[in-house]
Amino acid sequence: MDLNDRRQLPLFAIGTVQKLTGLSARQIRYYEEHDLIQPARTSGKQRQFSFADVERLMMIRTWLDEGHNMAGVKRNFAEMERRPAAKQMAKNELSDAEVYKWLERELLDARAQTESIFQGDLSRFYRKKH
DNA sequence: TTTCTTACA
DNA sequence: TGTAAGCA
Numbered sequence: 001m002d003l004n005d006r007r008q009l010p011l012f013a014i015g016t017v018q019k020l021t022g023l024s025a026r027q028i029r030y031y032e033e034h035d036l037i038q039p040a041r042t043s044g045k046q047r048q049f050s051f052a053d054v055e056r057l058m059m060i061r062t063w064l065d066e067g068h069n070m071a072g073v074k075r076n077f078a079e080m081e082r083r084p085a086a087k088q089m090a091k092n093e094l095s096d097a098e099v100y101k102w103l104e105r106e107l108l109d110a111r112a113q114t115e116s117i118f119q120g121d122l123s124r125f126y127r128k129k130h
Numbered sequence: 131t132t133t134c135t136t137a138c139a
Numbered sequence: 140t141g142t143a144a145g146c147a
Binding site for chain 1: 140141142147
Protein backbone atom coordinates (compact mmCIF):
# COMPACT_ATOMS: atom_id res chain seq x y z
CA MET A 1 0.00 0.00 0.00
CA ASP A 2 1.61 3.23 -1.16
CA LEU A 3 1.08 6.83 -0.10
CA ASN A 4 -1.57 7.41 -2.74
CA ASP A 5 -3.60 4.49 -1.46
CA ARG A 6 -3.39 5.85 2.07
CA ARG A 7 -4.80 9.17 0.85
CA GLN A 8 -7.93 7.26 -0.09
CA LEU A 9 -8.42 5.61 3.28
CA PRO A 10 -11.77 6.46 4.91
CA LEU A 11 -10.69 8.06 8.18
CA PHE A 12 -12.77 11.04 9.33
CA ALA A 13 -16.35 11.63 10.38
CA ILE A 14 -18.13 14.68 9.04
CA GLY A 15 -17.59 16.64 12.22
CA THR A 16 -13.82 16.42 11.79
CA VAL A 17 -14.01 17.40 8.13
CA GLN A 18 -16.17 20.33 9.10
CA LYS A 19 -13.46 21.71 11.36
CA LEU A 20 -10.71 20.83 8.91
CA THR A 21 -12.29 22.63 5.96
CA GLY A 22 -14.37 25.32 7.61
CA LEU A 23 -17.38 24.13 5.60
CA SER A 24 -20.73 23.32 7.24
CA ALA A 25 -22.02 19.75 7.36
CA ARG A 26 -24.87 20.95 5.15
CA GLN A 27 -22.42 22.16 2.51
CA ILE A 28 -20.33 19.01 2.65
CA ARG A 29 -23.39 16.83 2.14
CA TYR A 30 -24.59 19.15 -0.62
CA TYR A 31 -21.31 18.81 -2.52
CA GLU A 32 -21.59 15.05 -2.21
CA GLU A 33 -25.05 15.23 -3.78
CA HIS A 34 -23.40 17.03 -6.69
CA ASP A 35 -20.79 14.25 -6.98
CA LEU A 36 -17.92 16.56 -6.14
CA ILE A 37 -16.82 14.04 -3.51
CA GLN A 38 -17.76 10.45 -2.84
CA PRO A 39 -16.95 9.63 0.79
CA ALA A 40 -17.16 6.01 1.91
CA ARG A 41 -19.87 4.85 4.28
CA THR A 42 -19.75 2.75 7.40
CA SER A 43 -22.17 -0.12 7.88
CA GLY A 44 -24.30 2.38 9.77
CA LYS A 45 -24.45 4.75 6.78
CA GLN A 46 -22.14 7.30 8.35
CA ARG A 47 -19.82 9.06 5.93
CA GLN A 48 -16.11 8.38 6.22
CA PHE A 49 -13.86 10.93 4.53
CA SER A 50 -10.31 10.37 3.29
CA PHE A 51 -7.47 12.88 2.99
CA ALA A 52 -8.26 12.95 -0.73
CA ASP A 53 -11.84 13.96 0.07
CA VAL A 54 -10.64 16.66 2.47
CA GLU A 55 -8.27 18.04 -0.18
CA ARG A 56 -11.03 18.22 -2.76
CA LEU A 57 -13.24 19.95 -0.21
CA MET A 58 -10.50 22.51 0.43
CA MET A 59 -10.20 23.17 -3.30
CA ILE A 60 -13.96 23.71 -3.40
CA ARG A 61 -13.71 26.10 -0.46
CA THR A 62 -10.93 28.03 -2.15
CA TRP A 63 -12.87 28.39 -5.41
CA LEU A 64 -16.04 29.34 -3.57
CA ASP A 65 -14.11 31.97 -1.59
CA GLU A 66 -12.87 33.29 -4.93
CA GLY A 67 -16.46 33.84 -5.98
CA HIS A 68 -17.14 30.75 -8.08
CA ASN A 69 -20.51 29.01 -8.04
CA MET A 70 -21.27 25.28 -8.20
CA ALA A 71 -21.07 25.30 -11.98
CA GLY A 72 -17.66 26.95 -11.80
CA VAL A 73 -16.37 24.44 -9.28
CA LYS A 74 -17.55 21.56 -11.45
CA ARG A 75 -15.81 23.09 -14.47
CA ASN A 76 -12.57 23.33 -12.51
CA PHE A 77 -12.67 19.67 -11.59
CA ALA A 78 -13.64 18.72 -15.13
CA GLU A 79 -10.65 20.69 -16.36
CA MET A 80 -8.40 18.86 -13.92
CA GLU A 81 -9.54 15.55 -15.36
CA ARG A 82 -8.98 16.30 -19.01
CA ARG A 83 -5.79 18.30 -18.71
CA PRO A 84 -2.85 17.47 -16.41
CA ALA A 85 -1.74 21.09 -16.63
CA ALA A 86 -4.94 22.13 -14.91
CA LYS A 87 -3.98 19.90 -12.05
CA GLN A 88 -0.80 21.89 -11.70
CA MET A 89 -2.80 25.10 -11.87
CA ALA A 90 -5.03 23.86 -9.09
CA LYS A 91 -1.97 22.89 -7.10
CA ASN A 92 -0.63 26.35 -7.78
CA GLU A 93 -3.68 27.85 -6.17
CA LEU A 94 -3.52 25.30 -3.41
CA SER A 95 0.01 23.98 -3.09
CA ASP A 96 0.92 21.11 -0.82
CA ALA A 97 2.54 23.61 1.50
CA GLU A 98 -0.65 25.63 1.62
CA VAL A 99 -2.72 22.55 2.23
CA TYR A 100 -0.44 21.67 5.13
CA LYS A 101 -0.55 25.20 6.52
CA TRP A 102 -4.30 25.27 6.19
CA LEU A 103 -4.68 21.94 7.93
CA GLU A 104 -2.37 23.07 10.69
CA ARG A 105 -4.27 26.34 11.13
CA GLU A 106 -7.65 24.64 11.14
CA LEU A 107 -6.41 22.06 13.59
CA LEU A 108 -4.96 24.65 15.93
CA ASP A 109 -8.08 26.81 15.70
CA ALA A 110 -10.28 23.82 16.33
CA ARG A 111 -8.26 22.96 19.40
CA ALA A 112 -8.36 26.54 20.64
CA GLN A 113 -12.13 26.63 20.39
CA THR A 114 -13.27 23.19 21.41
CA GLU A 115 -11.36 20.11 22.35
CA SER A 116 -9.35 18.00 19.95
CA ILE A 117 -11.11 17.35 16.69
CA PHE A 118 -9.85 13.83 17.02
CA GLN A 119 -11.67 11.45 19.25
CA GLY A 120 -8.49 9.56 19.83
CA ASP A 121 -4.94 10.70 20.43
CA LEU A 122 -3.92 11.79 16.92
CA SER A 123 -3.83 15.46 17.94
CA ARG A 124 -0.35 14.93 19.39
CA PHE A 125 0.99 14.72 15.84
CA TYR A 126 -0.09 18.29 15.29
CA ARG A 127 1.30 19.81 18.46
CA LYS A 128 2.57 23.35 17.94
CA LYS A 129 6.33 23.46 17.43
CA HIS A 130 6.98 27.19 17.77
C1' DT B 131 -23.42 12.93 21.41
C1' DT B 132 -23.02 12.78 16.68
C1' DT B 133 -24.67 11.79 12.23
C1' DC B 134 -28.35 10.80 8.89
C1' DT B 135 -32.37 11.96 5.83
C1' DT B 136 -36.08 14.82 4.63
C1' DA B 137 -38.18 19.09 4.20
C1' DC B 138 -39.17 23.98 4.79
C1' DA B 139 -37.70 28.92 4.82
C1' DT C 140 -27.53 27.52 3.20
C1' DG C 141 -29.44 27.18 7.89
C1' DT C 142 -32.34 24.80 10.77
C1' DA C 143 -35.78 21.47 12.69
C1' DA C 144 -37.70 16.92 13.32
C1' DG C 145 -37.27 12.08 14.29
C1' DC C 146 -34.02 8.16 13.99
C1' DA C 147 -29.97 5.17 14.47
